Protein backbone atom coordinates (compact mmCIF):
# COMPACT_ATOMS: atom_id res chain seq x y z
CA UNK A 1 0.00 0.00 0.00
CA UNK A 2 1.27 3.42 -0.96
CA UNK A 3 -0.05 6.85 0.07
CA UNK A 4 0.67 9.60 -2.45
CA UNK A 5 -0.77 12.66 -4.21
CA UNK A 6 -3.65 12.01 -6.65
CA UNK A 7 -2.45 11.68 -10.23
CA UNK A 8 -5.21 12.54 -12.75
CA UNK A 9 -3.59 10.36 -15.44
CA UNK A 10 -3.45 7.12 -13.48
CA UNK A 11 -6.03 7.56 -10.70
CA UNK A 12 -9.16 9.10 -12.22
CA UNK A 13 -10.79 5.87 -13.39
CA UNK A 14 -10.19 4.18 -10.04
CA UNK A 15 -11.54 7.10 -8.01
CA UNK A 16 -14.61 7.36 -10.31
CA UNK A 17 -15.23 3.63 -9.77
CA UNK A 18 -14.96 4.17 -5.99
CA UNK A 19 -17.43 7.07 -6.12
CA UNK A 20 -19.92 5.01 -8.15
CA UNK A 21 -19.49 2.20 -5.65
CA UNK A 22 -20.38 4.42 -2.70
CA UNK A 23 -23.23 6.13 -4.55
CA UNK A 24 -21.66 9.55 -5.07
CA UNK A 25 -21.73 9.22 -8.87
CA UNK A 26 -24.44 7.66 -11.04
CA UNK A 27 -23.31 5.19 -13.71
CA UNK A 28 -23.20 6.66 -17.22
CA UNK A 29 -23.52 10.29 -16.08
CA UNK A 30 -20.73 12.08 -17.95
CA UNK A 31 -21.55 15.47 -16.43
CA UNK A 32 -21.05 14.04 -12.96
CA UNK A 33 -17.70 12.49 -13.95
CA UNK A 34 -16.60 15.87 -15.27
CA UNK A 35 -17.47 17.29 -11.84
CA UNK A 36 -15.25 14.72 -10.14
CA UNK A 37 -12.45 15.50 -12.59
CA UNK A 38 -12.28 19.22 -11.75
CA UNK A 39 -12.86 18.48 -8.09
CA UNK A 40 -10.00 15.96 -7.76
CA UNK A 41 -7.60 18.09 -9.79
CA UNK A 42 -8.21 21.45 -8.13
CA UNK A 43 -8.32 20.30 -4.54
CA UNK A 44 -5.27 18.84 -2.77
CA UNK A 45 -6.01 15.16 -3.09
CA UNK A 46 -4.30 12.11 -1.60
CA UNK A 47 -4.89 8.48 -2.55
CA UNK A 48 -4.02 5.18 -0.91
CA UNK A 49 -3.03 2.76 -3.67
CA UNK A 50 -3.51 -0.99 -3.20
CA UNK A 51 -2.43 -3.39 -5.97
CA UNK A 52 -2.05 -0.45 -8.34
CA UNK A 53 -5.51 0.94 -7.78
CA UNK A 54 -6.62 3.95 -5.66
CA UNK A 55 -8.88 2.57 -2.92
CA UNK A 56 -9.04 5.59 -0.61
CA UNK A 57 -9.34 9.24 -1.70
CA UNK A 58 -9.17 12.30 0.53
CA UNK A 59 -9.12 15.93 -0.57
CA UNK A 60 -8.89 19.33 1.07
CA UNK A 61 -9.28 22.87 -0.22
CA UNK A 62 -8.06 26.20 1.08
CA UNK A 63 -10.35 29.07 1.94
CA UNK A 64 -11.27 31.29 4.84
CA UNK A 65 -13.58 31.34 7.83
CA UNK A 66 -14.80 34.64 9.18
CA UNK A 67 -14.39 34.92 12.95
CA UNK A 68 -16.21 38.05 14.15
CA UNK A 69 -14.60 40.53 11.74
CA UNK A 70 -11.41 38.66 10.84
CA UNK A 71 -10.89 36.10 8.06
CA UNK A 72 -8.79 33.16 9.22
CA UNK A 73 -7.04 30.76 6.83
CA UNK A 74 -9.16 27.63 6.49
CA UNK A 75 -8.65 24.09 5.25
CA UNK A 76 -11.83 22.25 4.28
CA UNK A 77 -11.95 18.47 4.11
CA UNK A 78 -13.93 18.34 0.87
CA UNK A 79 -14.03 14.54 0.36
CA UNK A 80 -13.20 11.40 2.33
CA UNK A 81 -13.96 8.10 0.61
CA UNK A 82 -12.80 4.50 0.92
CA UNK A 83 -13.86 1.84 -1.59
CA UNK A 84 -15.75 -1.27 -0.58
CA UNK A 85 -12.60 -3.39 -0.71
CA UNK A 86 -10.45 -1.28 1.62
CA UNK A 87 -12.74 -0.40 4.54
CA UNK A 88 -11.81 -0.50 8.23
CA UNK A 89 -8.06 -0.43 7.76
CA UNK A 90 -7.69 3.11 9.04
CA UNK A 91 -7.03 4.47 5.53
CA UNK A 92 -9.55 7.33 5.62
CA UNK A 93 -8.39 8.36 9.08
CA UNK A 94 -4.70 8.31 8.10
CA UNK A 95 -5.18 10.22 4.84
CA UNK A 96 -7.47 12.78 6.50
CA UNK A 97 -5.01 13.35 9.37
CA UNK A 98 -2.11 13.77 6.95
CA UNK A 99 -4.07 16.20 4.79
CA UNK A 100 -5.03 18.33 7.79
CA UNK A 101 -1.42 18.28 9.06
CA UNK A 102 -0.11 19.34 5.64
CA UNK A 103 -2.58 22.24 5.49
CA UNK A 104 -1.80 23.26 9.09
CA UNK A 105 1.90 23.46 8.21
CA UNK A 106 0.92 25.63 5.22
CA UNK A 107 -0.86 28.04 7.59
CA UNK A 108 -4.45 26.85 8.05
CA UNK A 109 -5.73 28.07 11.43
CA UNK A 110 -8.97 26.06 11.26
CA UNK A 111 -10.14 22.87 9.56
CA UNK A 112 -13.81 22.31 8.63
CA UNK A 113 -15.93 19.53 7.15
CA UNK A 114 -19.45 18.26 6.53
CA UNK A 115 -19.87 14.96 8.35
CA UNK A 116 -21.58 11.74 7.28
CA UNK A 117 -22.31 11.15 10.96
CA UNK A 118 -21.17 12.24 14.37
CA UNK A 119 -18.28 10.44 16.05
CA UNK A 120 -15.92 9.58 13.23
CA UNK A 121 -14.23 12.96 12.86
CA UNK A 122 -14.39 13.59 16.60
CA UNK A 123 -11.50 11.10 16.69
CA UNK A 124 -9.54 13.65 14.64
CA UNK A 125 -10.38 16.47 17.04
CA UNK A 126 -13.45 17.94 15.31
CA UNK A 127 -16.31 19.47 17.29
CA UNK A 128 -19.90 19.72 16.06
CA UNK A 129 -21.26 23.07 14.90
CA UNK A 130 -24.66 24.69 15.36
CA UNK A 131 -27.94 23.43 13.95
CA UNK A 132 -28.76 24.39 10.39
CA UNK A 133 -32.44 24.95 9.69
CA UNK A 134 -33.66 23.54 6.39
CA UNK A 135 -37.09 24.85 5.54
CA UNK A 136 -39.44 23.02 3.22
CA UNK A 137 -41.89 25.73 2.31
CA UNK A 138 -44.63 26.49 -0.15
CA UNK A 139 -43.28 29.48 -2.14
CA UNK A 140 -46.85 30.74 -2.51
CA UNK A 141 -46.98 31.11 1.29
CA UNK A 142 -44.21 33.74 1.34
CA UNK A 143 -45.27 37.29 2.11
CA UNK A 144 -42.75 39.67 0.52
CA UNK A 145 -43.47 43.30 -0.23
CA UNK A 146 -40.66 43.67 -2.80
CA UNK A 147 -41.49 42.83 -6.43
CA UNK A 148 -38.82 40.75 -8.16
CA UNK A 149 -37.55 41.88 -11.57
CA UNK A 150 -37.21 39.27 -14.33
CA UNK A 151 -34.03 37.34 -13.39
CA UNK A 152 -31.12 36.09 -15.47
CA UNK A 153 -31.07 32.39 -16.35
CA UNK A 154 -27.94 30.61 -14.99
CA UNK A 155 -26.48 27.19 -15.76
CA UNK A 156 -23.36 25.11 -15.07
CA UNK A 157 -21.42 27.10 -17.70
CA UNK A 158 -21.80 30.18 -15.52
CA UNK A 159 -19.86 28.54 -12.68
CA UNK A 160 -17.13 31.19 -12.68
CA UNK A 161 -19.49 34.14 -12.19
CA UNK A 162 -21.50 32.14 -9.65
CA UNK A 163 -18.34 31.27 -7.70
CA UNK A 164 -17.35 34.96 -7.64
CA UNK A 165 -20.81 35.82 -6.37
CA UNK A 166 -20.44 33.30 -3.54
CA UNK A 167 -17.10 34.83 -2.56
CA UNK A 168 -18.51 38.39 -2.65
CA UNK A 169 -21.70 37.51 -0.73
CA UNK A 170 -22.70 39.11 2.56
CA UNK A 171 -20.81 37.25 5.26
CA UNK A 172 -21.16 36.87 9.00
CA UNK A 173 -19.52 35.07 11.92
CA UNK A 174 -18.44 31.53 10.94
CA UNK A 175 -19.07 32.06 7.24
CA UNK A 176 -16.72 30.12 4.97
CA UNK A 177 -15.34 30.48 1.50
CA UNK A 178 -13.57 27.85 -0.58
CA UNK A 179 -11.02 29.35 -2.98
CA UNK A 180 -11.01 26.77 -5.80
CA UNK A 181 -13.61 27.31 -8.51
CA UNK A 182 -14.15 23.54 -8.48
CA UNK A 183 -16.06 23.98 -5.21
CA UNK A 184 -18.80 25.59 -7.30
CA UNK A 185 -18.23 24.05 -10.74
CA UNK A 186 -18.43 20.47 -9.43
CA UNK A 187 -21.53 21.22 -7.39
CA UNK A 188 -23.29 22.66 -10.44
CA UNK A 189 -22.30 19.63 -12.53
CA UNK A 190 -23.55 17.19 -9.87
CA UNK A 191 -26.98 18.81 -9.50
CA UNK A 192 -29.83 16.92 -11.17
CA UNK A 193 -31.76 19.38 -13.39
CA UNK A 194 -29.56 22.12 -11.91
CA UNK A 195 -30.45 25.70 -12.74
CA UNK A 196 -29.92 29.13 -11.28
CA UNK A 197 -31.77 32.45 -11.27
CA UNK A 198 -30.03 35.66 -10.37
CA UNK A 199 -29.27 39.30 -10.90
CA UNK A 200 -26.10 40.93 -12.23
CA UNK A 201 -26.29 44.32 -10.50
CA UNK A 202 -22.53 44.70 -9.89
CA UNK A 203 -20.72 47.75 -11.35
CA UNK A 204 -19.20 45.55 -14.06
CA UNK A 205 -22.14 43.21 -14.41
CA UNK A 206 -21.07 40.89 -11.56
CA UNK A 207 -23.74 38.55 -10.20
CA UNK A 208 -24.82 40.13 -6.94
CA UNK A 209 -27.58 37.74 -5.86
CA UNK A 210 -28.80 34.38 -6.99
CA UNK A 211 -30.42 31.09 -6.10
CA UNK A 212 -29.08 27.73 -7.32
CA UNK A 213 -31.56 24.83 -7.53
CA UNK A 214 -31.72 21.16 -8.27
CA UNK A 215 -34.95 19.22 -8.68
CA UNK A 216 -36.24 15.73 -9.37
CA UNK A 217 -39.62 17.01 -10.54
CA UNK A 218 -39.33 20.31 -12.38
CA UNK A 219 -43.03 21.06 -12.79
CA UNK A 220 -44.24 21.10 -9.18
CA UNK A 221 -40.98 20.60 -7.28
CA UNK A 222 -39.75 20.08 -4.69
CA UNK A 223 -36.94 22.40 -5.73
CA UNK A 224 -33.79 22.23 -3.61
CA UNK A 225 -32.18 25.66 -3.28
CA UNK A 226 -28.67 24.43 -2.49
CA UNK A 227 -27.22 27.86 -2.02
CA UNK A 228 -28.05 31.51 -2.34
CA UNK A 229 -25.94 34.64 -2.49
CA UNK A 230 -26.83 38.22 -1.67
CA UNK A 231 -24.95 41.31 -0.54
CA UNK A 232 -27.84 43.27 0.95
CA UNK A 233 -31.11 42.34 2.62
CA UNK A 234 -33.00 44.07 -0.23
CA UNK A 235 -31.39 41.57 -2.59
CA UNK A 236 -32.40 38.72 -0.29
CA UNK A 237 -36.00 39.94 -0.39
CA UNK A 238 -35.90 40.11 -4.18
CA UNK A 239 -34.84 36.45 -4.24
CA UNK A 240 -37.72 35.56 -1.94
CA UNK A 241 -40.08 37.43 -4.21
CA UNK A 242 -38.69 35.41 -7.11
CA UNK A 243 -39.69 32.26 -5.22
CA UNK A 244 -43.23 33.63 -4.93
CA UNK A 245 -43.33 33.88 -8.75
CA UNK A 246 -42.27 30.23 -9.08
CA UNK A 247 -45.03 29.39 -6.60
CA UNK A 248 -47.69 29.63 -9.32
CA UNK A 249 -46.70 26.01 -10.07
CA UNK A 250 -43.98 24.87 -7.70
CA UNK A 251 -45.49 23.50 -4.49
CA UNK A 252 -42.35 23.19 -2.37
CA UNK A 253 -38.88 24.71 -2.09
CA UNK A 254 -36.26 23.42 0.33
CA UNK A 255 -33.72 25.98 1.52
CA UNK A 256 -31.30 26.61 4.35
CA UNK A 257 -32.21 29.52 6.60
CA UNK A 258 -29.70 32.37 6.17
CA UNK A 259 -27.72 33.33 9.27
CA UNK A 260 -29.23 36.79 9.65
CA UNK A 261 -32.85 35.99 8.75
CA UNK A 262 -35.72 34.24 10.55
CA UNK A 263 -37.43 32.78 7.53
CA UNK A 264 -40.65 31.98 9.40
CA UNK A 265 -41.28 35.76 9.57
CA UNK A 266 -42.07 35.65 5.84
CA UNK A 267 -44.34 32.58 5.89
CA UNK A 268 -48.09 33.10 6.08
CA UNK A 269 -49.73 30.80 8.66
CA UNK A 270 -46.75 28.41 8.97
CA UNK A 271 -48.36 26.07 11.51
CA UNK A 272 -51.62 25.80 9.60
CA UNK A 273 -49.65 24.85 6.45
CA UNK A 274 -47.55 22.34 8.36
CA UNK A 275 -50.67 20.59 9.67
CA UNK A 276 -52.43 20.65 6.29
CA UNK A 277 -49.46 19.18 4.40
CA UNK A 278 -48.34 16.68 7.08
CA UNK A 279 -47.03 13.40 5.61
CA UNK A 280 -47.53 14.57 2.03
CA UNK A 281 -44.84 14.82 -0.65
CA UNK A 282 -45.04 18.59 -0.20
CA UNK A 283 -44.94 18.68 3.59
CA UNK A 284 -44.11 22.18 4.92
CA UNK A 285 -41.70 21.90 7.84
CA UNK A 286 -38.33 22.91 9.30
CA UNK A 287 -35.61 20.36 9.95
CA UNK A 288 -32.71 21.14 12.28
CA UNK A 289 -29.44 19.25 11.90
CA UNK A 290 -25.92 20.02 13.10
CA UNK A 291 -23.92 18.52 10.24
CA UNK A 292 -20.75 20.58 10.01
CA UNK A 293 -17.72 20.36 12.26
CA UNK A 294 -14.61 22.43 12.82
CA UNK A 295 -11.36 22.17 14.73
CA UNK A 296 -8.56 24.60 15.47
CA UNK A 297 -5.20 23.89 13.85
CA UNK A 298 -3.50 26.88 15.51
CA UNK A 299 -4.78 27.84 18.97
CA UNK A 300 -2.77 31.08 19.27
CA UNK A 301 -3.95 32.38 15.88
CA UNK A 302 -7.59 31.51 16.59
CA UNK A 303 -7.72 32.99 20.08
CA UNK A 304 -5.97 36.19 18.91
CA UNK A 305 -8.96 36.84 16.61
CA UNK A 306 -11.35 37.01 19.61
CA UNK A 307 -12.36 40.46 20.73
CA UNK A 308 -15.26 40.64 23.20
CA UNK A 309 -16.33 43.63 25.30
CA UNK A 310 -16.30 41.80 28.66
CA UNK A 311 -13.47 40.32 30.69
CA UNK A 312 -10.64 39.84 30.63
CA UNK A 313 -10.89 36.25 31.85
CA UNK A 314 -7.51 34.57 32.20
CA UNK A 315 -6.83 30.88 32.76
CA UNK A 316 -4.52 27.94 32.13
CA UNK A 317 -5.75 25.73 29.32
CA UNK A 318 -4.80 22.07 28.88
CA UNK A 319 -5.76 20.89 25.40
CA UNK A 320 -5.83 17.27 24.29
CA UNK A 321 -5.77 16.49 20.58
CA UNK A 322 -6.62 12.98 19.35
CA UNK A 323 -5.25 13.67 15.85
CA UNK A 324 -1.77 13.10 17.29
CA UNK A 325 -2.39 9.33 17.38
CA UNK A 326 -3.17 9.28 13.64
CA UNK A 327 0.07 11.03 12.65
CA UNK A 328 3.64 9.74 12.41
CA UNK A 329 5.99 10.48 15.31
CA UNK A 330 8.22 12.60 13.10
CA UNK A 331 5.43 14.68 11.54
CA UNK A 332 6.09 18.44 11.48
CA UNK A 333 2.62 19.19 12.90
CA UNK A 334 1.13 16.80 15.45
CA UNK A 335 -1.97 18.65 16.54
CA UNK A 336 -2.45 21.41 19.08
CA UNK A 337 -2.35 19.43 22.34
CA UNK A 338 -0.49 21.10 25.21
CA UNK A 339 -0.55 23.84 27.85
CA UNK A 340 -1.56 27.41 27.11
CA UNK A 341 -2.15 30.58 29.11
CA UNK A 342 -5.32 32.07 27.65
CA UNK A 343 -6.85 35.54 27.97
CA UNK A 344 -10.31 36.33 26.55
CA UNK A 345 -11.35 39.97 26.47
CA UNK A 346 -11.18 43.03 24.20
CA UNK A 347 -7.73 41.68 23.31
CA UNK A 348 -7.23 37.95 23.52
CA UNK A 349 -4.24 35.66 23.42
CA UNK A 350 -3.07 32.08 23.94
CA UNK A 351 0.59 31.58 24.78
CA UNK A 352 2.30 28.28 25.44
CA UNK A 353 2.98 27.61 29.14
CA UNK A 354 1.42 27.50 32.58
CA UNK A 355 0.97 30.41 35.01
CA UNK A 356 0.80 29.75 38.74
CA UNK A 357 -2.35 30.84 40.50
CA UNK A 358 -4.69 30.76 37.48
CA UNK A 359 -7.70 28.43 37.31
CA UNK A 360 -7.38 25.56 34.81
CA UNK A 361 -9.70 24.61 31.96
CA UNK A 362 -9.18 21.15 30.44
CA UNK A 363 -10.65 20.50 27.02
CA UNK A 364 -10.43 18.36 23.94
CA UNK A 365 -9.57 20.50 20.91
CA UNK A 366 -13.07 19.93 19.48
CA UNK A 367 -14.81 21.17 22.62
CA UNK A 368 -12.50 24.18 22.91
CA UNK A 369 -13.13 25.02 19.25
CA UNK A 370 -16.89 24.96 19.92
CA UNK A 371 -16.43 27.28 22.90
CA UNK A 372 -14.28 29.69 20.87
CA UNK A 373 -16.69 29.71 17.92
CA UNK A 374 -19.72 30.28 20.12
CA UNK A 375 -21.51 26.99 19.33
CA UNK A 376 -22.48 26.65 23.01
CA UNK A 377 -21.40 28.34 26.26
CA UNK A 378 -18.77 26.80 28.57
CA UNK A 379 -21.29 25.55 31.15
CA UNK A 380 -23.27 23.67 28.50
CA UNK A 381 -20.17 22.15 26.93
CA UNK A 382 -18.99 21.09 30.40
CA UNK A 383 -22.23 19.07 30.70
CA UNK A 384 -22.07 17.27 27.33
CA UNK A 385 -18.58 17.56 25.80
CA UNK A 386 -14.95 17.07 26.79
CA UNK A 387 -14.49 20.29 28.79
CA UNK A 388 -14.01 20.72 32.54
CA UNK A 389 -13.07 23.55 34.85
CA UNK A 390 -13.97 25.16 38.17
CA UNK A 391 -17.55 26.50 38.31
CA UNK A 392 -16.39 30.09 38.73
CA UNK A 393 -14.24 29.94 35.58
CA UNK A 394 -17.09 28.39 33.57
CA UNK A 395 -19.41 31.17 34.77
CA UNK A 396 -16.84 33.81 33.77
CA UNK A 397 -16.50 32.25 30.32
CA UNK A 398 -20.31 32.13 29.96
CA UNK A 399 -20.43 35.85 30.74
CA UNK A 400 -17.52 36.96 28.55
CA UNK A 401 -17.75 34.72 25.47
CA UNK A 402 -21.02 36.00 24.00
CA UNK A 403 -20.56 35.41 20.32
CA UNK A 404 -22.92 35.50 17.34
CA UNK A 405 -24.19 32.10 16.19
CA UNK A 406 -21.57 30.72 13.80
CA UNK A 407 -22.91 29.73 10.34
CA UNK A 408 -20.61 28.56 7.50
CA UNK A 409 -23.27 29.40 4.85
CA UNK A 410 -21.43 27.02 2.52
CA UNK A 411 -22.07 23.29 2.57
CA UNK A 412 -19.03 21.07 2.01
Ligand SMILES: CC(C)(COP(=O)(O)OP(=O)(O)OC[C@H]1O[C@@H](n2cnc3c(N)ncnc32)[C@H](O)[C@@H]1OP(=O)(O)O)[C@@H](O)C(=O)NCCC(=O)NCCS
Nearest residue numbers: 080081082087088089090091092093115116117118119120
Ligand atom coordinates in the same frame (compact mmCIF):
# COMPACT_ATOMS: atom_id res chain seq x y z
C1 LIG B 1 -16.62 6.92 6.08
C2 LIG B 1 -15.53 6.19 5.33
C3 LIG B 1 -14.68 7.19 4.57
C4 LIG B 1 -14.64 5.45 6.34
O1 LIG B 1 -13.59 4.82 5.63
P1 LIG B 1 -12.59 3.75 6.30
O2 LIG B 1 -11.30 3.82 5.55
O3 LIG B 1 -13.26 2.45 6.42
O4 LIG B 1 -12.42 4.39 7.74
P2 LIG B 1 -11.35 4.05 8.86
O5 LIG B 1 -10.77 2.68 8.65
O6 LIG B 1 -10.40 5.18 8.98
O7 LIG B 1 -12.24 4.09 10.16
C5 LIG B 1 -13.20 3.11 10.41
C6 LIG B 1 -13.54 3.13 11.88
O8 LIG B 1 -14.39 4.24 12.16
C7 LIG B 1 -15.51 3.77 12.86
N1 LIG B 1 -16.66 4.64 12.62
C8 LIG B 1 -17.44 4.73 11.53
N2 LIG B 1 -18.43 5.61 11.73
C9 LIG B 1 -18.26 6.10 12.97
C10 LIG B 1 -18.97 7.04 13.75
N3 LIG B 1 -20.03 7.67 13.30
N4 LIG B 1 -18.51 7.29 15.00
C11 LIG B 1 -17.42 6.68 15.48
N5 LIG B 1 -16.71 5.77 14.78
C12 LIG B 1 -17.13 5.49 13.54
C13 LIG B 1 -15.71 2.37 12.32
O9 LIG B 1 -16.52 1.62 13.21
C14 LIG B 1 -14.29 1.87 12.27
O10 LIG B 1 -13.88 1.53 13.57
P3 LIG B 1 -12.70 0.42 13.84
O11 LIG B 1 -11.46 1.04 13.25
O12 LIG B 1 -12.66 0.32 15.31
O13 LIG B 1 -13.12 -0.79 13.09
C15 LIG B 1 -16.13 5.13 4.35
O14 LIG B 1 -17.06 4.36 5.08
C16 LIG B 1 -16.81 5.72 3.13
O15 LIG B 1 -16.16 5.99 2.12
N6 LIG B 1 -18.15 5.93 3.21
C17 LIG B 1 -18.92 6.48 2.08
C18 LIG B 1 -18.58 7.94 1.81
C19 LIG B 1 -18.68 8.82 3.05
O16 LIG B 1 -19.68 8.85 3.74
N7 LIG B 1 -17.59 9.56 3.33
C20 LIG B 1 -17.52 10.49 4.41
C21 LIG B 1 -17.94 11.83 3.94
S1 LIG B 1 -17.97 12.99 5.26
